[in-house]
Amino acid sequence: MSQWERFTDTFFNRAVIIKYLPDIYHGIWITLELSILIVIFGILLGTCLAVLRVYKILPLSFCIIVFADVFRALPPLVLILIAFFGLPSAGVYLSSFFVLFIILTLVLAAFSEEIVWAGLTSVDSGQWKAARSTGLSLNQTLIWIILPQAFRLAIPPLTNRAIAITKMTALGTVIGVPDILNQATTAQSFSGNASPLMIAAIIYVIIFLPLVIASRWLEEKFSWRKA
Amino acid sequence: MAIAALEVRGLSKSFGSNIVLDNITLEVAKSEMVFILGPSGSGKSTFLRCCNRLEEPDSGEIFLNGEPLTEKNVNLNKAREKIGMVFQAFNLYPHLSAEKNVSLALRKVRGFSTEKANDVARSALDKVGLADKYRSYPSELSGGQQQRVAIARAMALEPQVMLFDEPTSALDPELVGDVLEVMRDMKASGITMLVVSHEMNFAREAADRVIFMDNGSIIEEGPPEKIFTAPTNSRTKSFLTRVSGN
Amino acid sequence: MSGFIEQFFNIQIMVAAWPTLFRGLAVTLMLCLAVIPMGLFGGLVAALASNSNYKIIRWPTIAFVDFFRSIPPLVLLIFVYSGLPFAGLRLSPFSAVVIAFFLNNSAYYGEILRAGLNSVGYGQTEAARSTGLNIVQTHLYVILPQAIRNVLPDLLSNTIEVIKLTSLASVVSLAEILYSADMARSITYNASPIVLAAFIYLMILWPLVRLVSQFGKNLDV
Numbered sequence: 001m002s003q004w005e006r007f008t009d010t011f012f013n014r015a016v017i018i019k020y021l022p023d024i025y026h027g028i029w030i031t032l033e034l035s036i037l038i039v040i041f042g043i044l045l046g047t048c049l050a051v052l053r054v055y056k057i058l059p060l061s062f063c064i065i066v067f068a069d070v071f072r073a074l075p076p077l078v079l080i081l082i083a084f085f086g087l088p089s090a091g092v093y094l095s096s097f098f099v100l101f102i103i104l105t106l107v108l109a110a111f112s113e114e115i116v117w118a119g120l121t122s123v124d125s126g127q128w129k130a131a132r133s134t135g136l137s138l139n140q141t142l143i144w145i146i147l148p149q150a151f152r153l154a155i156p157p158l159t160n161r162a163i164a165i166t167k168m169t170a171l172g173t174v175i176g177v178p179d180i181l182n183q184a185t186t187a188q189s190f191s192g193n194a195s196p197l198m199i200a201a202i203i204y205v206i207i208f209l210p211l212v213i214a215s216r217w218l219e220e221k222f223s224w225r226k227a
Numbered sequence: 228m229a230i231a232a233l234e235v236r237g238l239s240k241s242f243g244s245n246i247v248l249d250n251i252t253l254e255v256a257k258s259e260m261v262f263i264l265g266p267s268g269s270g271k272s273t274f275l276r277c278c279n280r281l282e283e284p285d286s287g288e289i290f291l292n293g294e295p296l297t298e299k300n301v302n303l304n305k306a307r308e309k310i311g312m313v314f315q316a317f318n319l320y321p322h323l324s325a326e327k328n329v330s331l332a333l334r335k336v337r338g339f340s341t342e343k344a345n346d347v348a349r350s351a352l353d354k355v356g357l358a359d360k361y362r363s364y365p366s367e368l369s370g371g372q373q374q375r376v377a378i379a380r381a382m383a384l385e386p387q388v389m390l391f392d393e394p395t396s397a398l399d400p401e402l403v404g405d406v407l408e409v410m411r412d413m414k415a416s417g418i419t420m421l422v423v424s425h426e427m428n429f430a431r432e433a434a435d436r437v438i439f440m441d442n443g444s445i446i447e448e449g450p451p452e453k454i455f456t457a458p459t460n461s462r463t464k465s466f467l468t469r470v471s472g473n
Numbered sequence: 474m475s476g477f478i479e480q481f482f483n484i485q486i487m488v489a490a491w492p493t494l495f496r497g498l499a500v501t502l503m504l505c506l507a508v509i510p511m512g513l514f515g516g517l518v519a520a521l522a523s524n525s526n527y528k529i530i531r532w533p534t535i536a537f538v539d540f541f542r543s544i545p546p547l548v549l550l551i552f553v554y555s556g557l558p559f560a561g562l563r564l565s566p567f568s569a570v571v572i573a574f575f576l577n578n579s580a581y582y583g584e585i586l587r588a589g590l591n592s593v594g595y596g597q598t599e600a601a602r603s604t605g606l607n608i609v610q611t612h613l614y615v616i617l618p619q620a621i622r623n624v625l626p627d628l629l630s631n632t633i634e635v636i637k638l639t640s641l642a643s644v645v646s647l648a649e650i651l652y653s654a655d656m657a658r659s660i661t662y663n664a665s666p667i668v669l670a671a672f673i674y675l676m677i678l679w680p681l682v683r684l685v686s687q688f689g690k691n692l693d694v
Contacts, residue, residue: 010559069686073633073678075640078651078671082481086664089480114686164634167545174644181548185555194559201544201552208543216539281599308605318600322618331614332604377600384604 013195020187020196027183028203034101034179035166042105042165043158046112053117054142064113071110076168079103084175100172108165115157119150156219163211170204180204230293232257232419233388238277238287240270247273248284249443255388260420262430262451265440266466271423274440275392278421279310292387308336311381315393317373319365319380325352326361329380337384351379355409371402375409382413389413391422427471431455439463483665490657490666497653498673504567504639504649508574509632515575516582521612523587534583541580547641549573554645566647570639578635585627589620626688633681637674650674 049068053061071079083099094102123146131141173182184200233255240248247270255261263271276282278289280296280303289296296306320328329348333339339347352361355375365373374394381389391410395403407429414420414433424430430437431451438448439460447460458464522534541549554569564572593616601611621628643652650670657666 007560011556069679069682070675073675073682074671075637075651075674077640077643078667078674081651081655081658082664082667082671085658085667086481089662089664090477163542168547170545170547171641173547181545181551185551188555194556197552197556201548204545204548205540205543208545209539212539212542279603281603304602304605304607307603310603312600312603314596314600316594316596318594318596320597320600320615320619322622331601332606335610335614336605380600380604 011194011198013193016187016191016193016195017199020183020191023183023187024180024196024199024203027178027180027200028207030097030172030177031169031179031207034097034104034169034172034177037101038104038108038166038169039162042108043112043162045105045109046114047116049109049113050116050120051142051147053113054120054138068110068113071107072114076103076107076165077171077174079107080171080175096172096175096177099175100169100177104165104168107168108162111161111165112158115154115161116150119152119154120146122153123149156215159211159215159218163208163215167204167208229257231255231290232259232292233278233421234290234293235278236288236290238274238284238289240273240277240282240285247443248277251287251443251445253438253445255419255421257419258417259435260414260422260433262434262437263421263423263440264425264427264430264437264466265446268442269440270443271440272392275312275390275421275423278388278390279307279312281312304336308332308384309387311384311386311389313374313377313381313389313391313394315396317365317370317377317397319373319377321365324362324364325357325368325376325379328365328376329383332380333383347383348379351383352376354382354412355379356405369402370398371405374398374406378406378409378413382418386418388419388421391420391424393423393425395424395426425470427455439466441466479663481664481668483663486657486661486663486665487669490654490661490669493653493657494650494666494669494673497648497650497670500647501636501639501649504570504642504647505636507571508578508639509635511571511575512578512582512635513628515579516584516586519579519583520586520590523583524590538580538583541576542584544577546573546577546638547644549577550641550645566642566645569645570642570647574635574638577638578631581631581634582628585624585631586620588627589624590616592623593619626685629681629688630685633678633685636678640674 049064053064080100080103083094083103084096087094087099127145127149128141131145132138136145169177169179170181172179173185176182180200180203184196187196188194231254233253235251235253238248238251239246249270251274253261263274265271273282277284280289284297287297291306291309294306295301319325320331323331326345326348329351330339330341330344333344333347334341337344349358349361352358355378357372357375357379360368360372360376365376368376378394394410395406398406403426407426410420410422410429411433422430422434434451436448437451437454439446439454439458439462441462447454447458447463454463455467458467519534519538522530523538525531525534550570550573553573554564554566557564557569597615597619598611601615602608606614639649640651642649643655646652650673651667654666654670658664
């Protein structure tokens, strides 16, 4: 066999790929499901927490800041392992899918809170004064005037962060979530061939490359407004 | 006949289909101060920037004291040591003190030791009246002071020709005078100067020759008394009327 | 409640696990010392190349950067560690981690530094060139100092991510903090060692995270 044939046989073996394709499809479904849930709930939770800080209820703000700091400082894998191994012994039994979902949602929420909060504080204080002086309540000002502007500023870093965290769904492999990577490494062990891993890498790139390119475009589009 | 300090022959430049410079030919004699006036879009800034090849001309030749500047194998960095440029936006290096702003090229291009470079820098700053500000950073200086540091930065290399691209246009009115004062001193010391500016009164008082440019060509040129009091070309006339408000 | 403390905050077990974790910490720090400078260097090359005037340099660089920002670091790591041996390239866990992280970090630092380069106005280049400085000198003494200063918060933020990323090395059996903690966990059937590891990470990273938040104007926290 020539060098090239050896290479394709190792990394692009048709027979192996076809055999494990169903498993990998299942993995894609899990990965996508997780990603979408994490993005929706993570950003939602983070935004709510940032908004809560506006009310300046000191004990509440303090707890939110501590939460955001801790969940940004700790590596997600550490959090995942603590939750996965610790919770059952504390009487809480969750599937690995659920553990991964909760942890990554909390991590994205922590980052989102800080990003949206930075956006809120970036909005010129004159906006508050103008809105309140026309009789709008604090909540109305927040919803109709401040939040939209804060969000516009926050979108590029939010998309960057969301992409980074949804890539972490691959960490689910470590606790047995049947995502793409898990299916691929299992298939690799059984088949003694690296093709499943190659396909997994390619699939991840197919999923995330468009998102990365889109976020690059978004950043350029929104950097206009900052100036 | 003495060699001109700066000689430009047939300089042309277009941006796409837009002709910005149309066959410009000009000579600046040693120690002469030449003013270039004209409406915006006339190409005067582009022309200035072609003189030290910050913009590349499409065709034409430039000679600095008889030495060609536009040929392919010219060492541009070496050539640029002999032409100084002052910009409308000052372009001082914000992360360096005034002294370091002036001494950077002396150290890296001329190879001066730090001590010697600092000495030359401080004396250059002294000449523009900022000897006591050599440790200050650009953010700590007024616009006029920053522009004077920029002039010192260009002058420290002892260039043969100094180019000024609207040096006072970005300054508050009360600070313009300080910069013009420095330019007056430079003229008195005999350095060749090519100035693009809207400071008509200064041109009237200090320039040896005034050039009016419009649409990429030189429309009229002559001594300031002639251009300002009795311009021959109608476009020159209408520009001057518009600008001076008479 | 006491079950909770027993499971997560068992001091006895933490004390027993400490020596192993400490050795793991040393490995983590070694990893950081290797990976961060390499990533910064790779990023600088990528940033300069992304701004090149030659398409033949610019396009492959942008493709490289986008590719390595798309692939999850863990996937890349496992590919380098368990996939490459199939091609005859067998690497130690440390080498595999360093290579995978170098590729990943160069892409991320590259994007940050590219934004930094673009944030320095063109007038600076013009001023420097007009005094006779060549391209290298202009970049070294005028452009880069300003570019890096402008994106320091983002660089710090990404460096924090890199330090956290080292925990992935545990998956390929490199004996850094998390791996050591996980080993201790499997021996004791108790999660406290991992909680201890979490405290160690917090001690190192919490101050840095606070620092990034204080950089007010920067939105990308």
